[in-house]
Amino acid sequence: MIYPIVAYGNPILKKEAEEINEGEDIQKLIEDMYATMDHASGVGLAAPQINKGVRLFVIDSTLMLDEDDEEKGIRRVFINPIILDEYGDNYGFEEGCLSIPDVRAEIIRPEKLTLEYFDENWNLKEEEFSGMTARVIQHEYDHLEGILFVDYLKGLKKRMVKSKLIEISKGKVSTDYRMIYPLK
Structure with missing residues (x-):
């Protein structure tokens, strides 16, 4: 099933998501999230973006990389993730979001992180990730x-996107x- 994406302004996007009970059968939700992300040509999708307030997201970072990049991307699900550490040099990159179409901005983030999470089989993992x-x-x-x-975003940059965000929440955007x- 392909879910509709929740647009900017929906309260679920501003709430902290709840943990999923360990061992809960969420295979169908995971499949649907991959299908929804792929249908929308996204590189990531979090459960709140499909109106589900749970701690789960899927990514496909292979789409962000060129063939000659050293880094190899991944296609993976993350259940109840916890960022244990973020480190390395901070760098800027222009980000966008399926819930905020047609808005992009350079965001500064650390280049590396260590994450604890469950995989789709409820195996607990701790792993380091870097780059894209x-x-x-x-x-x-x-x-x-x-x-x-x-x-x-701060100051002028935030003011520049404010009217666009209001338009998105009203459905005045094409996707x-x-x-x-x-x-709407």
Whole structure:
């Protein structure tokens, strides 16, 4: 099943997501999230973006990399993730979001992180990620914390996107995927 994506302004995007009970059968939700992410041509999708307030996201960072990049991307699900540490040099990269179409901004993030999470078989993992994969994880993890990439914007940059965000929440935006608009 392909879910509609929740647009900017929906309260679920600003709430901290709840942990999933260990061992719970969420295979169908995971499959649906991959299908929804792929349909929307995304590189990541967090459960709150499909109106599910649980700590789960899927990513496909292979789409962010070129063939000659040293880094190899991953396609993976993360259940009840916890960022244990973020480190390395901070660097900027222009981010976007399926819930905030047509808005992009340079966001500064650390280049590496250590993450604890469960995989789709409820195996507990602790792993280090870097580069684009770390960035996609950080962006999706923020969704579980009720943080959007535009929340990092300050001053003039924030004022410049404010009217666009209001338009998105009213449904005055065009996408190739279905969306739920809070003010439409």
